[in-house]
Amino acid sequence: MNLTQIALENNRVTIVVLLVVVLLGLAGYQTMPRDSMPPYTIRVASVVTSFPGAGPERVEALITSKIEEVAQELPELKTVTSESRTGLSVVSVQLKQEVPPEELQAVWDRLRRKIDTIRSDLPEGIRGPEVKDDGIGVVYGIVIGLTGDGFTFAELETYAKDLRDDLIKLPDAAEVRISGIQEERIYLQFNDARLAELGLSAQKIKNSIASTNIVFSGGEVSLEDERLVLEPTGSYADLDDLGRTLIAVGKDGSVYLGDVTRIVRTYETPQQRLVKINGQPGLSLSVALSEGANIIKLGEEIDQLVALHQARLPLGITLNRVASQDFEVEKSVANFTNNLLQSVAIVLLSMLIFLGLRTGLVVASLIPMTIVATLFVMGLLDLGLNQVSLAALIMALGMLVDNAIVVSEAIVVKMEKGTDAKEAAIESARELAVPLLVSSLTTSAAFLSFFLAASIMGEMMGPLFSVITIALLSSWLLSLTMVALLAVFFIRVKRQASQSEKSTFIGRLNGQYKELLLKALAHPYSFMGIIAGLFVLSLFGFGFLPFIFFPDSERNLLTVNLNLPLGTKIETTTARVERLEAYIADSLLVSKNRQRGVTDWATFVSEGPPSYDQGYQSGEANSGYAHMLLNTSSGDDNQWVIDRLDAFCFRSFPDAEIRVSRLAGGGGGSDVAVRITGPDPNELFGLAERIKQKLNEISSAQNIGDNWGPKIKKVVVDIDQSKTQNAGLTNQDIALSLQTALTGFNTGAFREGDQSLPIVLRNESSQDVDVRQLESINIYAQGSGKNVPLGQVAQIVPQWQLAKIKRRDLYRTLTVTCDTKSGFTAQDITDEFIPWLEEDSKSWKPGYRYELGGESEQSSEAMSAVVAKLPLSGFTILALLIVQFNSFRKTFIVLSTIPLGLIGVIAGLLIFRSFFGFFAFLGLISLAGIVINNAIVLIDRIQIELNQSGRASIEAIVAAAQQRFRPILLTTCTTTLGLIPLYLGGGLMWEPMAVAIMVGLLFATVITLLFVPVLYKILFAVKN
Structure with missing residues (x-):
C-alpha cells in the first residue's frame, strides 16, 4: 500500500490533516522572525x-x-x-x-x-x-536622535538614560547604546605664578585632596548586643566643600584650595566626541534586535515608547529616527511578499490556461498549500522571513509545480485509456513516487554547498537550501496525496482523447517538437557539434560580462566619511562638518521646492556610531574623523545626492579624504585594494605613491588613498640629563609638570549620587599654550621645591612621525585603496591596473611584496567555502542518480545537461545588460537543479516506454519525449513567469539571479528536450 492509496482510502483524515497544516502555517506566519538578512556570526x-x-x-x-x-x-x-x-x-x-x-x-x-x-x-x-x-557584528538597526534647544548635555543625558532604561525593557531589544555623551569634569585651574609664589606644586595639591577625599570604613564598635559600623565623613559633599580643602604652605601655614585654584564644573575640554542631529548638537540611542526577534515589531514598540516619552518631555526636546532598519525590512518583506503573491497568481493563471479549468485548479491548489506547509515547517525550524527565505520560496515556485503537473498528467493519461480514476492515481503514484522524490532531492542537493559552507556567506545563504528542500519535499508529499485526491474527485476526461483536443496550442507545439527531434536524432553528431559550439561561444561571451560580487545597497541611506590627518583638532573637524551640513541644509534638503534630496541626517564626530547596518562597521575614535548618515528621499535619488556632495567636497576640502557612498552590499570595504608588505615605512610610502599615481591615471577610479595616512608632526622634549641633575630635577618632574600645564592630571573623584566626576588639576592657560611657549613652562622640582624653566634643561625639537602603523600577520602592511566611479566596476580598474602592477613589482626591493584585497578578495573568500562543498553536492546528486537509474550512462546523460545551462545564463545576462556575481552564480546553481530534474523525468519515461510498451528503442525515445514535453514545458513557463516579479521588483541584488534562471531555463529546456534523447541514442547505440 503506497502513500497515495492511504490518502485516498482515508480521504477525510487527509483533508483534516491538510486543514490543520494550513491553520498552523498561517498562525506561524504571523509570529515568524523578520529581519533584512539571516543572522550570521562575526x-x-x-x-x-x-x-x-x-x-x-x-x-x-x-x-x-x-x-x-x-x-x-x-x-x-x-x-x-x-x-x-x-x-x-x-x-x-x-x-x-x-x-x-x-x-x-x-x-x-x-x-x-x-x-x-x-x-x-x-x-x-x-x-x-x-x-x-x-x-x-551586532547591528543596532534602529537609531533615535535626541536634541534639545537650550538644554545642557547633562540634561539631555538624563532624558536619554530614562529612555534607554525603558527601551532595554522591550522584549525584542537586546542592547541599547547612547552616543555623544559629554563627560563632566571638575577642573581645578591654577595660576603658575601664584603657586610658585606660595611654594606649592601640583603633586602637593593632589596629595592633600587624596588624603581628605576618602570613602573608608571606620570599623565597628560594640553597643550592648550589637555591632555598629562606623562611617567617617570624608568625601566632598559639594564644590564648596572641595574648595575648603586645606593645603599646607611653608612650615606652619595653610591655604584653602579655593584660594589658589578656580574650581569649575564643566564638560571635558577639548571635546572627545560630538553627535549632531540635523545640524543641532545632541545624543543618539542605538537599539539592537534580540536574536530570533522581529525587527518590525521592535520598531512598532519603539515608536509607541518614543511617542510616550515625547509627550512628557519639556518643550524644546525632540526625539526622531536617525536610522530605521525596521522600515527597510518591512518594505523589503512587503516587496518580496508582493512578488511572491504576484508569482503565485501568474503560475495559477498559467496552469488554468495550459491545463484547462479542472486540471489547472487541481495543479494550482498545490501552490498555496505547499507555501503554507513550508511556512509551518520553517516556523518549527526557527527560519525567519527575510530576503533570502522569501527569494527561496519564489525560486521554488516553478519547481514545486512540476511534481503536481507530472502526477496529474500521468493520472489523466491513464484515465483516458480507460483506467478507473482511483486506480489511475494509485498506479501513477507507484510509477512516479521514487523518480519525483529523487528529482526533488537532486534539485535541493544543488544548494547543499551553501548550507554546508563554513563561512558568513554560508550562514547567510544556507536558508536557501533549507527552504527549497522543505518546499520541494512538501510539494512531493502533497502531489502524492492532495493532488491525487483532488484529481480523483474533480478531473473528468473523455476516453482516448487526443493531446491536441486537450490543448490545441500545446498539441501543435508538441507536433513541431516531434519533427525537430526526429531531425536531431537523424543527425546526432551534427546536433552535438552545434551544442558544443554554442557552449564554447558562451564561454567566450563570459569575458564580456561585468563582475560585481555584491551590489551596493539600494536603501535610501548614504554615508559620508570624512578623514583629516591624525592629530587634527576636533574643533577643526567640527568646522569642516558644519560647512558640509550648511551645504546640505541649503542645497540638498528636501523642501516644497525640492522634491528629491536629503530628508534628514546625523553626524558623529571623532567616534562613529554603533553599526546600524551590515554594510557599516565603526572604528576606533579619532579626532580627525567624522561620519555622516544621510537619509534620502528615495534609493533612486541616491546617485543625484552623491554627485552633488562629491563635487562640493572636491571644491571645498582639498586636504580631506572624503568618501560619499551607499551602504556596501557585501559588508563594507573598498572596491579595489592593494596590500604592500615590507619592513621600511619610507619604502612602503614610496611604493604606495607609485601605485596611487597609476590609479589616478585610470578614469574609472576615485577616492584613492591609503590606510596609513600622511606623516604627522610631533614635538620631542630632548632632556639634557646633566643640566637636569644640576637643577635638582628628575625626568618625572618634567613629565608631571608638562602634563599639569598642558592637559592636566587626575587628582581624585567628586561623587554625586551615582556619578563619579574626575577632579582634574590643570594650568588655567593650558588650552592656549603654543608650541613656541613650551620653553617658558616652569618645571617644579619635587626635591627642592624650586621652579626651573623647561628651556634651561631641555630643547624643543619638532619632528615628523608616522601617523599609524598597520600590520598584517606580523608584517608591516600599507594598503592602497580606491573606489569605482558610477557606471564602472572594480573589474574595469583591475583589468588595466593589475598588468602594470605585476610588471612594476619586478623592480621592487627584496622583502617587499603585494597582494590584492578589495572586492576580488571578498568574492574569492566568500565563494571558496561554497565551491569547496560543491563536490559534496555533486557526489550527493551522483549517488541519487545511481540509485535511481542503476546506470552510469544514464547518470552521465543527466549530469551532462548541467553545463548547458551556462549557454542561456550568459546570453541572458548579456541581453539584459546585467552582471555576473554571487547572485548570478546562485541562479546558475538553481538552474542546474531544474535542468537535472527535467532530465530525470525524461529518462525515466524513456525507461518506462522501453519496459512496458514494447516499442522499438527509437520509438520509445520519441514517445517518452513527447509525453514529457508538456510537463517540462509547463515547468519552464511557470518558473520563468513566476520569476518576472522578482526581476522587476527584486532590485540589483536579485535581478541577475532572476535573469540567469529565466533566460537560462528557456535555453536549457529547448536544448535539453533535444540533447537528452540524442545523447541517449548515441550512448545506447540506438539505431534509426
Whole structure:
C-alpha cells in the first residue's frame, strides 16, 4: 500500500490533516522572525591597549608585536591585523570560518589567558590589554536622535538614560547604546605664578585632596548586643566643600584650595566626541534586535515608547529616527511578499490556461498549500522571513509545480485509456513516487554547498537550501496525496482523447517538437557539434560580462566619511562638518521646492556610531574623523545626492579624504585594494605613491588613498640629563609638570549620587599654550621645591612621525585603496591596473611584496567555502542518480545537461545588460537543479516506454519525449513567469539571479528536450 492509496482510502483524515497544516502555517506566519538578512556570526575580536604618550613605533615594538605573537599561537587563527598609533594599540584577531559559533567564547577565553602570560613583559602605565569580543557584528538597526534647544548635555543625558532604561525593557531589544555623551569634569585651574609664589606644586595639591577625599570604613564598635559600623565623613559633599580643602604652605601655614585654584564644573575640554542631529548638537540611542526577534515589531514598540516619552518631555526636546532598519525590512518583506503573491497568481493563471479549468485548479491548489506547509515547517525550524527565505520560496515556485503537473498528467493519461480514476492515481503514484522524490532531492542537493559552507556567506545563504528542500519535499508529499485526491474527485476526461483536443496550442507545439527531434536524432553528431559550439561561444561571451560580487545597497541611506590627518583638532573637524551640513541644509534638503534630496541626517564626530547596518562597521575614535548618515528621499535619488556632495567636497576640502557612498552590499570595504608588505615605512610610502599615481591615471577610479595616512608632526622634549641633575630635577618632574600645564592630571573623584566626576588639576592657560611657549613652562622640582624653566634643561625639537602603523600577520602592511566611479566596476580598474602592477613589482626591493584585497578578495573568500562543498553536492546528486537509474550512462546523460545551462545564463545576462556575481552564480546553481530534474523525468519515461510498451528503442525515445514535453514545458513557463516579479521588483541584488534562471531555463529546456534523447541514442547505440 503506497502513500497515495492511504490518502485516498482515508480521504477525510487527509483533508483534516491538510486543514490543520494550513491553520498552523498561517498562525506561524504571523509570529515568524523578520529581519533584512539571516543572522550570521562575526569571528573577530579586538585587543585594545592604551599607552599614553607613546609614539606609533614604540607602541608597535613594546605592545602590538607581543600581542600579535601570542595570537599567532591560536590554531583557529585565520588572520591577525593591527594598528599602532600614538597612545593606542588595536590588534584584530580573525578566526577561521570553520570555527563553530558555540566554540568562539572558549577561543576568546584562551586568548585572554595567553595575554595574561605576557602582562609582566608589557610596559608600566598602560591600560589593558582588553579583549573585546562582545558587540562585534551586532547591528543596532534602529537609531533615535535626541536634541534639545537650550538644554545642557547633562540634561539631555538624563532624558536619554530614562529612555534607554525603558527601551532595554522591550522584549525584542537586546542592547541599547547612547552616543555623544559629554563627560563632566571638575577642573581645578591654577595660576603658575601664584603657586610658585606660595611654594606649592601640583603633586602637593593632589596629595592633600587624596588624603581628605576618602570613602573608608571606620570599623565597628560594640553597643550592648550589637555591632555598629562606623562611617567617617570624608568625601566632598559639594564644590564648596572641595574648595575648603586645606593645603599646607611653608612650615606652619595653610591655604584653602579655593584660594589658589578656580574650581569649575564643566564638560571635558577639548571635546572627545560630538553627535549632531540635523545640524543641532545632541545624543543618539542605538537599539539592537534580540536574536530570533522581529525587527518590525521592535520598531512598532519603539515608536509607541518614543511617542510616550515625547509627550512628557519639556518643550524644546525632540526625539526622531536617525536610522530605521525596521522600515527597510518591512518594505523589503512587503516587496518580496508582493512578488511572491504576484508569482503565485501568474503560475495559477498559467496552469488554468495550459491545463484547462479542472486540471489547472487541481495543479494550482498545490501552490498555496505547499507555501503554507513550508511556512509551518520553517516556523518549527526557527527560519525567519527575510530576503533570502522569501527569494527561496519564489525560486521554488516553478519547481514545486512540476511534481503536481507530472502526477496529474500521468493520472489523466491513464484515465483516458480507460483506467478507473482511483486506480489511475494509485498506479501513477507507484510509477512516479521514487523518480519525483529523487528529482526533488537532486534539485535541493544543488544548494547543499551553501548550507554546508563554513563561512558568513554560508550562514547567510544556507536558508536557501533549507527552504527549497522543505518546499520541494512538501510539494512531493502533497502531489502524492492532495493532488491525487483532488484529481480523483474533480478531473473528468473523455476516453482516448487526443493531446491536441486537450490543448490545441500545446498539441501543435508538441507536433513541431516531434519533427525537430526526429531531425536531431537523424543527425546526432551534427546536433552535438552545434551544442558544443554554442557552449564554447558562451564561454567566450563570459569575458564580456561585468563582475560585481555584491551590489551596493539600494536603501535610501548614504554615508559620508570624512578623514583629516591624525592629530587634527576636533574643533577643526567640527568646522569642516558644519560647512558640509550648511551645504546640505541649503542645497540638498528636501523642501516644497525640492522634491528629491536629503530628508534628514546625523553626524558623529571623532567616534562613529554603533553599526546600524551590515554594510557599516565603526572604528576606533579619532579626532580627525567624522561620519555622516544621510537619509534620502528615495534609493533612486541616491546617485543625484552623491554627485552633488562629491563635487562640493572636491571644491571645498582639498586636504580631506572624503568618501560619499551607499551602504556596501557585501559588508563594507573598498572596491579595489592593494596590500604592500615590507619592513621600511619610507619604502612602503614610496611604493604606495607609485601605485596611487597609476590609479589616478585610470578614469574609472576615485577616492584613492591609503590606510596609513600622511606623516604627522610631533614635538620631542630632548632632556639634557646633566643640566637636569644640576637643577635638582628628575625626568618625572618634567613629565608631571608638562602634563599639569598642558592637559592636566587626575587628582581624585567628586561623587554625586551615582556619578563619579574626575577632579582634574590643570594650568588655567593650558588650552592656549603654543608650541613656541613650551620653553617658558616652569618645571617644579619635587626635591627642592624650586621652579626651573623647561628651556634651561631641555630643547624643543619638532619632528615628523608616522601617523599609524598597520600590520598584517606580523608584517608591516600599507594598503592602497580606491573606489569605482558610477557606471564602472572594480573589474574595469583591475583589468588595466593589475598588468602594470605585476610588471612594476619586478623592480621592487627584496622583502617587499603585494597582494590584492578589495572586492576580488571578498568574492574569492566568500565563494571558496561554497565551491569547496560543491563536490559534496555533486557526489550527493551522483549517488541519487545511481540509485535511481542503476546506470552510469544514464547518470552521465543527466549530469551532462548541467553545463548547458551556462549557454542561456550568459546570453541572458548579456541581453539584459546585467552582471555576473554571487547572485548570478546562485541562479546558475538553481538552474542546474531544474535542468537535472527535467532530465530525470525524461529518462525515466524513456525507461518506462522501453519496459512496458514494447516499442522499438527509437520509438520509445520519441514517445517518452513527447509525453514529457508538456510537463517540462509547463515547468519552464511557470518558473520563468513566476520569476518576472522578482526581476522587476527584486532590485540589483536579485535581478541577475532572476535573469540567469529565466533566460537560462528557456535555453536549457529547448536544448535539453533535444540533447537528452540524442545523447541517449548515441550512448545506447540506438539505431534509426
